[in-house]
Amino acid sequence: MKNVYKEFNLVSKNETELINITENVHSFVRTSGIKSGLVFVISFHTTTGITVNEPLPDLESDIATFLNKIVDENQEYRHARFLHSDGQMAVNSPSHLRQALLGFEVFFPIEDGEIKTGSRQSIYFVELDGPQERKYCIKAIGE
Amino acid sequence: MIDFHTYPIMIKELIEKDPSLGIHIRDILGFYFPPQPLSVFLYEMDAAGIEKSVLLPIDCSITHHCKIPSNETIADLVDKNPRFVGFASVDPNSKNSEKELNSSITQLGLKGLFLDPAIQRFGINSKEVTYPLYQICLELKIPVLIHCGLNWSPKSLARFANPLDLEEVAQDFPELKIIISNLGWPWYKEAIMLAMKYRNIYLDTSVMYSGIPKEMFSHLIGTLIGKGVFERNLHFQIIYGSNFPRVDMRRTMRGISAMDFSVDFKKHLFLENALTVLGKEGKS
Numbered sequence: 001m002k003n004v005y006k007e008f009n010l011v012s013k014n015e016t017e018l019i020n021i022t023e024n025v026h027s028f029v030r031t032s033g034i035k036s037g038l039v040f041v042i043s044f045h046t047t048t049g050i051t052v053n054e055p056l057p058d059l060e061s062d063i064a065t066f067l068n069k070i071v072d073e074n075q076e077y078r079h080a081r082f083l084h085s086d087g088q089m090a091v092n093s094p095s096h097l098r099q100a101l102l103g104f105e106v107f108f109p110i111e112d113g114e115i116k117t118g119s120r121q122s123i124y125f126v127e128l129d130g131p132q133e134r135k136y137c138i139k140a141i142g143e
Numbered sequence: 144m145i146d147f148h149t150y151p152i153m154i155k156e157l158i159e160k161d162p163s164l165g166i167h168i169r170d171i172l173g174f175y176f177p178p179q180p181l182s183v184f185l186y187e188m189d190a191a192g193i194e195k196s197v198l199l200p201i202d203c204s205i206t207h208h209c210k211i212p213s214n215e216t217i218a219d220l221v222d223k224n225p226r227f228v229g230f231a232s233v234d235p236n237s238k239n240s241e242k243e244l245n246s247s248i249t250q251l252g253l254k255g256l257f258l259d260p261a262i263q264r265f266g267i268n269s270k271e272v273t274y275p276l277y278q279i280c281l282e283l284k285i286p287v288l289i290h291c292g293l294n295w296s297p298k299s300l301a302r303f304a305n306p307l308d309l310e311e312v313a314q315d316f317p318e319l320k321i322i323i324s325n326l327g328w329p330w331y332k333e334a335i336m337l338a339m340k341y342r343n344i345y346l347d348t349s350v351m352y353s354g355i356p357k358e359m360f361s362h363l364i365g366t367l368i369g370k371g372v373f374e375r376n377l378h379f380q381i382i383y384g385s386n387f388p389r390v391d392m393r394r395t396m397r398g399i400s401a402m403d404f405s406v407d408f409k410k411h412l413f414l415e416n417a418l419t420v421l422g423k424e425g426k427s
Contacts, residue, residue, distance in 0.1 A: 011180060011182060011183060011186070012186075013186045013189070013190075015190055015393055073357075073394075073397075074357060076358075077355065080354045080355045081353050081354075082295065082352075082353070084173075085175060086174075086175055086176045087172065087173040087174035087175050087176065087389070088176060088388060088389055088390065089351050089389060089390040091354075091355045091356065091390060091391070091394050092391075092394075130186070130190070131183045131186035131187050131189075131190060132183060133155075133177075133179050133180055133183060
């Protein structure tokens with residue numbers, strides 16, 4: 001059994017932003033040396049998500065717009081107070097709730113040294129409280 | 144639009160260059176989140192629709208033995224990015240404060256003085272310690288921004304930051320432009336009273352005590368103060384400021400924008416009053 005692991009940083013520019021990281025994951029799998037196994041893509045934050053969808057600008061826009069509509073900013077959130085552990089006002093409850101809808105990870109099979117995805121499936125790192133510097137990891141396990 | 148109240152702290156490049164700065168930011172100011180690249184500061188401005196930000200340092204070299212950051216660092220940030228307007232800070236308890244203020248303005252090119260009495264621990268109406276600095280501000284034609292009211296720093300003492308102590312200063316320096324930050328909260332009535340009475344007193348909106356910004360501004364300005372007080376009495380004396388990074392610029396901007404002020408008031412709130420305070424230099 002072989003396993004390969006790497007962390008990646010990125011800087012988001014907008015409050016809500018879908019960042020396509022598909023090629024990064026494909027490239028990681030190709031160079032991992034693993035012919036058959038699984039690859040995991042995991043975000044390290046509670047206000048970012050990882051999701052899979054079709055890489056079309058209109059869909060990216062719709063996902064961002066409706067995530068913001070589904071979790072309305074103008075509600076009476078309890079998480080709206082000074083957070084002593086950060087030294088900041090915690091006013092980002094909607095970002096946390098949007099993350100709860102998306103999840104923080106995806107995984108795919110690896111076969112013949114390649115990630116197996118549907119032809120329309122792209123992998124997105126989703127910023128939900130940007131701009132910020134963010135981190136995610138990719139881990140491949142197999143033989 | 145100008146954000147008149149931001150702190151260039153938790154910036155990765157500055158802390159990597161001077162790791163002790165990160166320790167002071169944590170211990171004195173009480174920030175614990177991960178440092179972010181300087182580019183994030185600029186992207187945050189973009190996301191909030193802010194064209195320029197006033198950068199505020201805190202010199203507490205006597206009280207807490209540090210500068211967060213130095214005036215030279217502020218000048219360097221301003222030199223490298225035209226979207227920044229730099230203020231100077233000096234520790235009023237230092238015997239060199241007058242000399243340092245003079246050189247920060249005349250040699251480093253900074254545009255105003257920032258004082259944080261709760262952290263620096265001095266009397267804002269002290270004729271011995273603070274009046275000489277006000278006199279220099281007057282002579283150099285620069286504004287003084289004073290953090291009043293609530294201060295989230297774990298080392299701050301709010302008793303030094305009651306805006307009511309500025310009444311005598313406003314009388315003794317009628318030509319000095321004095322900006323009370325934070326709307327003076329929880330002494331917002333005192334701060335507003337001073338601004339209503341003295342035309343050289345300005346207020347910045349960098350208050351944030353609880354709730355999401357929209358909810359808080361609606362309660363404080365809409366219910367407790369009354370929007371009409373701002374529109375009618377303080378049309379030319381209210382200046383937008385976020386207090387970033389205590390709270391993000393985006394939500395602060397959305398919160399105060401939701402107050403549905405008149406178009407002309409918003410023009411003065413977000414730009415014109417800041418330019419008036421900064422003088423001709425700020426209009427460049």
